Amino acid sequence: FRCSASALTPQLRDTLEKLVNSNKVVLFMKGTRDFPMCGFSNTVVQILKNLNVPFEDVNILENEMLRQGLKEYSNWPTFPQLYIGGEFFGGCDITLEAFQSGELQEVVERAICS
Amino acid sequence: MGVSKEQVEASLTSKLKPVHLEVIDISGGCGASFEVEVVSEQFEGKRLLERHRMVNAALEEEMKEIHALSIKKAQTPHQWKPSPDSATQTKDA
Numbered sequence: 550f551r552c553s554a555s556a557l558t559p560q561l562r563d564t565l566e567k568l569v570n571s572n573k574v575v576l577f578m579k580g581t582r583d584f585p586m587c588g589f590s591n592t593v594v595q596i597l598k599n600l601n602v603p604f605e606d607v608n609i610l611e612n613e614m615l616r617q618g619l620k621e622y623s624n625w626p627t628f629p630q631l632y633i634g635g636e637f638f639g640g641c642d643i644t645l646e647a648f649q650s651g652e653l654q655e656v657v658e659r660a661i662c663s
Numbered sequence: 664m665g666v667s668k669e670q671v672e673a674s675l676t677s678k679l680k681p682v683h684l685e686v687i688d689i690s691g692g693c694g695a696s697f698e699v700e701v702v703s704e705q706f707e708g709k710r711l712l713e714r715h716r717m718v719n720a721a722l723e724e725e726m727k728e729i730h731a732l733s734i735k736k737a738q739t740p741h742q743w744k745p746s747p748d749s750a751t752q753t754k755d756a
Contacts, residue, residue: 587731589733625719626726627719643715646711
């Protein structure tokens with residue numbers, strides 16, 4: 550299955566907006582938090598667990614429409630995709646760098662306490 | 664098929680005009696994967712997320728084939744030059 554036209558219909562955009570705002574921290578990943586199917590997804594899960602952050606995990610491997618739509622919605626071509634406070638934060642590299650610098654903890658705290 | 668390291672280098676070079684570029688092929692059987700380090704003037708005044716978006720955009724065509732792309736470095740020449748070997752951290756404003 551391959552999308553040539555835009556996968557992001559107005560309805561899907563609406564659904565995604567609700568989804569990224571359904572929890573303060575939402576991780577779109579390959580697999581689940583308990584069974585990550587890719588090392589990059591696993592890295593972000595481990596970081597969030599390390600910070601003890603409550604988060605919602607969404608397995609994009611189970612929904613091709615969601616997967617294609619999200620790439621456009623985030624303007625980001627790969628997974629995992631981390632959303633904090635309803636905003637796209639970044640993929641694995643950005644999350645790892647922000648974790649190491651302490652920035653991630655600040656952003657998460659700000660979102661959760663707002 | 665797939666994407667070669669040379670293709671990735673060529674696209675990044677033509678779009679981002681890097682003063683330093685390193686592309687490492689880290690594909691381990693499950694498709695093309697690369698690690699990249701880019702140092703470019705064009706990153707000046709941009710946040711890390713925007714810088715990564717610029718790298719992704721430069722590789723828009725290749726990304727359709729690339730399984731994983733790891734952006735290890737997206738720095739300005741100013742951040743990169745002083746001490747690329749030392750452990751000093753450059754922090755984004």
